Amino acid sequence: MRISELAERTGVSVPTLKFYLREGLLDKGETTAATRAEYGAEHVDRVRLISALTAVRELPLARVRDILRLIDHPADDPVLAMGAAVSALPPYVLPADAAMRESADPAGPEPADTRTREPGDPVRYPRARRAIELLGMEFDPNWPATAQLEAALLGLEQAGLPWDDARAKRYGAAMLSVAKQELKTIAAMTPQQAVSYSVLGTALYEPVLLALRRLAHRSLIDQMAPGAADAGPDAATAPSPPAG
Amino acid sequence: MRISELAERTGVSVPTLKFYLREGLLDKGETTAATRAEYGAEHVDRVRLISALTAVRELPLARVRDILRLIDHPADDPVLAMGAAVSALPPYVLPADAAMRESADPAGPEPADTRTREPGDPVRYPRARRAIELLGMEFDPNWPATAQLEAALLGLEQAGLPWDDARAKRYGAAMLSVAKQELKTIAAMTPQQAVSYSVLGTALYEPVLLALRRLAHRSLIDQMAPGAADAGPDAATAPSPPAG
DNA sequence: TAATACTGGGTACTGTCACTATCCAACGCC
DNA sequence: GGCGTTGGATAGTGACAGTACCCAGTATTA
Numbered sequence: 001m002r003i004s005e006l007a008e009r010t011g012v013s014v015p016t017l018k019f020y021l022r023e024g025l026l027d028k029g030e031t032t033a034a035t036r037a038e039y040g041a042e043h044v045d046r047v048r049l050i051s052a053l054t055a056v057r058e059l060p061l062a063r064v065r066d067i068l069r070l071i072d073h074p075a076d077d078p079v080l081a082m083g084a085a086v087s088a089l090p091p092y093v094l095p096a097d098a099a100m101r102e103s104a105d106p107a108g109p110e111p112a113d114t115r116t117r118e119p120g121d122p123v124r125y126p127r128a129r130r131a132i133e134l135l136g137m138e139f140d141p142n143w144p145a146t147a148q149l150e151a152a153l154l155g156l157e158q159a160g161l162p163w164d165d166a167r168a169k170r171y172g173a174a175m176l177s178v179a180k181q182e183l184k185t186i187a188a189m190t191p192q193q194a195v196s197y198s199v200l201g202t203a204l205y206e207p208v209l210l211a212l213r214r215l216a217h218r219s220l221i222d223q224m225a226p227g228a229a230d231a232g233p234d235a236a237t238a239p240s241p242p243a244g
Numbered sequence: 245m246r247i248s249e250l251a252e253r254t255g256v257s258v259p260t261l262k263f264y265l266r267e268g269l270l271d272k273g274e275t276t277a278a279t280r281a282e283y284g285a286e287h288v289d290r291v292r293l294i295s296a297l298t299a300v301r302e303l304p305l306a307r308v309r310d311i312l313r314l315i316d317h318p319a320d321d322p323v324l325a326m327g328a329a330v331s332a333l334p335p336y337v338l339p340a341d342a343a344m345r346e347s348a349d350p351a352g353p354e355p356a357d358t359r360t361r362e363p364g365d366p367v368r369y370p371r372a373r374r375a376i377e378l379l380g381m382e383f384d385p386n387w388p389a390t391a392q393l394e395a396a397l398l399g400l401e402q403a404g405l406p407w408d409d410a411r412a413k414r415y416g417a418a419m420l421s422v423a424k425q426e427l428k429t430i431a432a433m434t435p436q437q438a439v440s441y442s443v444l445g446t447a448l449y450e451p452v453l454l455a456l457r458r459l460a461h462r463s464l465i466d467q468m469a470p471g472a473a474d475a476g477p478d479a480a481t482a483p484s485p486p487a488g
Numbered sequence: 489t490a491a492t493a494c495t496g497g498g499t500a501c502t503g504t505c506a507c508t509a510t511c512c513a514a515c516g517c518c
Numbered sequence: 519g520g521c522g523t524t525g526g527a528t529a530g531t532g533a534c535a536g537t538a539c540c541c542a543g544t545a546t547t548a
Contacts (some may be wrong), residue, residue: 002495015537018496023535028496035495035543048402054535056399058334061535079465086458090302091451131456137463145458152451155300158292159444162429163452170425171449172456174418179460181414183468185406200403202458205415207335207396208407209457210450212375212416214330214389216423217442219381221323224427247524259508262525267506272525279514279524298506305506495544502537509530515523 003029006039010047017047025050025065049200056207063088067199074195078186081195085202086144093147127153127163134165135172178209247273250283254291261291269294269309293444300451307332311443318439322430325439329446330388337391371397371407378409379416422453 007014020026026046029037046068053064066088075081125141128150132139140146156163182201186194251258264270270290273281290312297308310332319325369385372394376383384390400407426445430438 004494013537014495016535018498019536022497031496033495033544035497036545037496045404052399052402056335056395058336079462082458082461082465091300091455092302128455132459135456137459138466140462143459143462145455145462149452149455149459152300152448152455155296155448156452158296159448160289161441161444161448167425171422171453172460174422175453175456176460176464178415178418179457179464181411183461183464187468197405198461200405202461204396204399204403204405206454206457208393208400209415209419209453211335211372211389211393211396212379212419213423213450213453214326214446215376215381215387215393216416216420217326217427217446218323218384218387218389220420220423220427221326222382224431257508258524260506262527263507265525266527275525277515277524279526280516281525489548491546491548493544493546496542498540500537500539502535504534506533507531509528511528512526514525517522518520 001039003037003039006043006047009044010051012047012051020047020050023061023065025061025068053203057089057203059089059203067203070199071196074192076191076195078191078194078198082198082202083144085199086148089203089206091148091151093144093151125150127157130165131168131172134168135176137172245283247281247283250287250291253288254295256291256295264291264294267305267309269305269312297447301333301447303333303447311447314443315440318436320435320439322435322438322442326442326446327388329443330392333447333450335392335395337388337395369394371401374409375412375416378412379420381416 001009003014003017006012007017010017012020017026021028026043029039029043031037049068050064053059053067054061059067067085070081070084070088075084125139125146128146129139131149131153132146153163182205186197189197245253247258247261250256251261254261256264261270265272270287273283273287275281293312294308297303297311298305303311311329314325314328314332319328369383369390372390373383375393375397376390397407426449430441433441
């Protein structure tokens with residue numbers, strides 16, 4: 001098919017497809033003449049994937065590129081691939097970043113104090129460590145998600161939201177249950193498939209989880225106060241003009 | 245305190261604080277003279293909150309503004325506030341958006357077909373509906389998270405990732421457990437607090453959940469293949485140069 | 489054969505975002 | 519009374535994700 005058909009089938013405009021081609025996100029079609037190239041089903045799939053990653057996850061194209069590279073040149077080792085995927089997805093945390101921001105204290109200490117740790121040095125991630133060990137998992141400061149957890153917990157703290165062991169256990173148990181389900185699928189795959197699945201899975205199951213959590217909230221609130229969410233709230237929570 | 249001290253305490257530069265003031269994200273300090281204003285603890289808290297929202301969630305400032313407005317002018321009704329919060333957080337989905345993209349089929353049908361539904365019309369969200377009803381929750385196409393779920397499931401589909409009832413049940417149960425924990429906290433709050441908590445909670449607990457899921461994956465994989473993740477993977481999953 | 493429409497490929501431009509930079513006059517403290 | 523700091527404003531920056539435009543070669547049609 002030609003580029004215009006590719007555009008039609010994927011809902012992505014021709015100029016944007018050209019842009020993706022230029023950026024190397026999309027392979028060139030098979031050139032049949034100086035101004036003619038043929039695109040196939042694999043191009044459709046690729047564009048769909050890019051769309052899913054940008055539309056659903058709002059990922060910057062640079063990260064989409066990272067993820068596509070992981071899928072195109074799999075690392076064979078799912079742990080490796082997942083680590084890379086985790087690094088490619090928000091929240092983006094540089095290795096020592098979470099610990100660096102530590103210095104912002106009400107007392108107003110010298111920031112130079114905590115910066116004595118070099119970026120390459122092992123950092124402690126105290127909040128993440130406590131949660132991880134509480135859940136019986138092994139604490140590994142080099143696993144990207146560890147820094148992400150620390151940053152997230154620091155965010156909670158700065159916003160004054162509660163975080164305690166009971167909560168950590170509940171959250172951890174829930175996510176372990178989810179993860180078990182996902183890894184059941186992986187076990188039956190070839191390494192190649194597993195890599196692709198773990199990378200895309202991290203990118204695309206997460207929004208599902210979050211949406212379900214938000215739906216669960218609504219559902220539970222309705223159960224708590226039936227009738228309160230009948231007419232009033234709906235009208236306001238889903239404003240008719242989408243421009244809102 | 246003066247603006248320079250506010251900057252010091254929060255780790256945000258003075259020009260950036262000025263920018264936040266201009267943008268109305270931050271209240272002006274109490275003016276004591278034409279070129280003098282006094283900032284207080286509430287300003288420190290506000291800046292911390294903005295930082296948490298932008299750094300942890302990578303939210304665009306416009307969304308941060310929405311969220312701050314929700315907290316400043318609470319709707320009294322937590323359901324209302326949560327709906328608004330859900331709308332303010334990624335994945336950003338316009339009400340009819342998920343259903344619109346439906347038209348992108350391999351067969352290549354006329355897009356005009358599905359576009360006969362007007363943006364204000366009720367849309368079906370078939371994937372979301374099935375999942376929601378499977379979990380025994382009430383399907384409400386006007387709840388923002390419904391559209392978000394549909395978009396997320398559509399993303400899975402486009403990427404060719406598995407999604408079935410068993411998975412939906414497992415995910416749903418996990419998130420219901422999390423949601424129950426969170427609402428336990430809310431029940432003991434004043435409406436004011438509840439609003440603030442539900443808004444911030446949606447914004448800031450989500451990254452925690454995702455980080456835990458990623459950690460759980462790693463942990464489970466290590467249990468499956470002990471030793472495989474000892475030296476090799478770590479070195480590569482956490483590249484020493486943060487520029488990666 | 490000629491006119492027309494559509495490519496592939498390239499360069500240059502646009503709008504948005506989240507800051508930065510720079511300026512200025514008015515403090516305030518020493 | 520001099521000098522650094524502040525509030526307030528205007529303008530500029532760099533990254534990002536496309537868009538617009540142009541050209542010449544190709545396919546289709548007249």
